[in-house]
Amino acid sequence: MTFASSLDGLKCHQCGGAEKIPKFAKTALSKLNITVDSLFGDCKKTSGSDMCTNGTFCIKRAKVYQIGYSGVNLKWTSYTKGCAALREDNLGVPSNQCYELGEVSNNTNGYTAKRVDCYCNKDFCNSSQGPFSTIIMTVLLVLVKISM
Secondary structure, three states: OOHHHHHHOOOEEOEEEEOOOOHHHHHHHHHOOOOOOOOEOOOOOOOHHHEEOOOOEEEEEEEEEEEEEOOEEEEEEEEEEEEEOOOOOOOOOOOOOEEEEEEEEEOOOOEEEEEEEEEEOOOOOOOOOOHHHHHHHHHHHHHHHHHO
């Protein structure tokens, strides 16, 4: 890290998004009183309110949802991106890796949600491009295989 970049602070995307959820899936979720995480910001911008500089790590938190409704299995992923100094789950110092933080099941509504937090420490490393997204996709694929 250069002297100038250490003065400027680590720059990270600050936003939330989700993969496209089909209209019939949104209808099913609505009938089950399940809301999709809120989307905010522009995950491609690198300035203004769509970025943060107040952490020592960038974070991308992915939530993988799976629901069975009327014989159809639906899966989608939502995510939030931002800055972090400590892991939220145990207040430990993160390293450049992903942490699986468990699964929530709701038998009444028939859905599961898994959370994965990934940390990195280079400017805008929590974008959807590059090795960071490969790490997340690898972890998510393993999670899907385990749950089957």
